[in-house]
Structure formats: structure tokens, C-alpha cells
Amino acid sequence: MYYKRGDLKNYALYMSKMSEAKDSLYARKKKYNMSELQSNINSSLSIKDLLDTITSASMGILIIILLCIMVFSLMLHRTRKRLIAVHNRLKAEKQSLEQAKTQIKSLKKESAKKSDRIERLNNDIMVASQSSEANARCGKELYLHIKNGGTTVTWTKQDYELCMAYCKIEFAETMAEIERCYG
Structure with missing residues (x-):
């Protein structure tokens, strides 16, 4: 049942x-x-x-x-x-x-690619800083050459550019003050 x-x-x-x-x-x-x-x-x-x-x-x-x-x-x-x-x-x-x-x-x-890129950039920065130091030294030498009565007859376009870059850095404060006074 x-x-x-x-x-x-x-x-x-x-x-x-x-x-x-x-x-x-x-x-x-x-x-x-x-x-x-x-x-x-x-x-x-x-x-x-x-x-x-x-x-x-x-x-x-x-x-x-x-x-x-x-x-x-x-x-x-x-x-x-x-x-x-x-x-x-x-x-x-x-x-x-x-x-x-x-x-x-x-x-x-x-990460490995980025660390390689960072290393390359650091190398580039080091080379650029060494290059800019060399450029500043060269610009200063050219400026002192003119200041001491030297001529610019043998200068190249790059020499003028280096001298101007040095003067912009060296006399930046003086130029800023002149511009303020002018204004």
C-alpha cells in the first residue's frame, strides 16, 4: 500500500x-x-x-x-x-x-622596457648636461674674447649662438631689471 x-x-x-x-x-x-x-x-x-x-x-x-x-x-x-x-x-x-x-x-x-627607456633618458640627460656645460664654457670664452677686445671675424653662426645663450643666462637678472625699468 x-x-x-x-x-x-x-x-x-x-x-x-x-x-x-x-x-x-x-x-x-x-x-x-x-x-x-x-x-x-x-x-x-x-x-x-x-x-x-x-x-x-x-x-x-x-x-x-x-x-x-x-x-x-x-x-x-x-x-x-x-x-x-x-x-x-x-x-x-x-x-x-x-x-x-x-x-x-x-x-x-x-617594466623592463620602461626601465630601459628610463636608463636611456638618464644617459641622454647626462649627455645633454655635459653638452650644455661645454656650450656654456665655450659661450663664456667667446664673451670674454669680445670683452677683452677680440674680433668676431672668424666666428661661425654657432659661435654667435653660443655667446648669445651665455649672455642670456649670465645677464638674465640685469635684463629682467632693464625690462622692468623700461616698462
């Missing part, structure tokens, strides 16, 4: 009660010695009753075994679902770690 309605929980309870009843019956029967059992079987039970009892007990045992198999398969199915979910989560984490590794590699390459 429970089985037909789909109430497997009550059916399993019913079957376990039946199994317990049969186990107690078996225990009671076991208490008799073999001669009493043989006489009881011959006198009270016929072979048909014995076969019916054995058949119903074996059916009960089979039903219990089938219920155990169903419960076990349900547990396996749930465990499999959980394992698949964990596997998918680990796979996603692995992919994100691989992406992070590639980003780190690209950042390292980019």
Missing part, C-alpha cells in the same frame, strides 16, 4: 518491521532443537506454508536490498554533483591564476 502511493519512507519502515518480525520468528524457531523443529514442522506446518514463509522472507530481504541500493545510488549521485561543482570551481580558479600569470609576465616585460 505504501509502495503504490510512493511513500518509500513508510514502506521502508514497514519492511524493516517485517524483517524484525521475521528475525524474531527465526530466533524463536532457532531455540527449538532440531527434533522439536522437525516435529513442529511436520505437525503444524505443511511444506507449502514453509515455502510461503521462505518466499515472503526472501522477498522482504530483496526489497530491503533494493532500497539500500536506491539510497546508495542517490548518495552517489549527490556526491558526484558536489564533486563536479568543486571541479568546475577549481578549473575556474586555475584559469584565473593562469590569466594572472600572463598579466604578471606582460607587466614584467613592460
Whole structure:
């Protein structure tokens, strides 16, 4: 009746009660010695009753075994679902770690390129500062040459530019004051 309605929980309870009843019956029967059992079987039970009892007990045992198999398969199915979910989560984490590794590699390459560029710029700055110091020295020498009464006949265009650049730097304050006064 429970089985037909789909109430497997009550059916399993019913079957376990039946199994317990049969186990107690078996225990009671076991208490008799073999001669009493043989006489009881011959006198009270016929072979048909014995076969019916054995058949119903074996059916009960089979039903219990089938219920155990169903419960076990349900547990396996749930465990499999959980394992698949964990596997998918680990796979996603692995992919994100691989992406992070590639980003780190690209950042390292980019950083190396930038440090090379910074080093080149520092070298360029050093060369430019050395060049500007040399230009300032040359401009000062040309200015002193004119100041000491020298001529500009042999000067090139670059010589004039160096001398003017030196004068702009050397006399910047004086020029600023002249411009203020003029204004």
C-alpha cells in the first residue's frame, strides 16, 4: 500500500518491521532443537506454508536490498554533483591564476622596457648636461674674447649662438631689471 502511493519512507519502515518480525520468528524457531523443529514442522506446518514463509522472507530481504541500493545510488549521485561543482570551481580558479600569470609576465616585460627607456633618458640627460656645460664654457670664452677686445671675424653662426645663450643666462637678472625699468 505504501509502495503504490510512493511513500518509500513508510514502506521502508514497514519492511524493516517485517524483517524484525521475521528475525524474531527465526530466533524463536532457532531455540527449538532440531527434533522439536522437525516435529513442529511436520505437525503444524505443511511444506507449502514453509515455502510461503521462505518466499515472503526472501522477498522482504530483496526489497530491503533494493532500497539500500536506491539510497546508495542517490548518495552517489549527490556526491558526484558536489564533486563536479568543486571541479568546475577549481578549473575556474586555475584559469584565473593562469590569466594572472600572463598579466604578471606582460607587466614584467613592460617594466623592463620602461626601465630601459628610463636608463636611456638618464644617459641622454647626462649627455645633454655635459653638452650644455661645454656650450656654456665655450659661450663664456667667446664673451670674454669680445670683452677683452677680440674680433668676431672668424666666428661661425654657432659661435654667435653660443655667446648669445651665455649672455642670456649670465645677464638674465640685469635684463629682467632693464625690462622692468623700461616698462
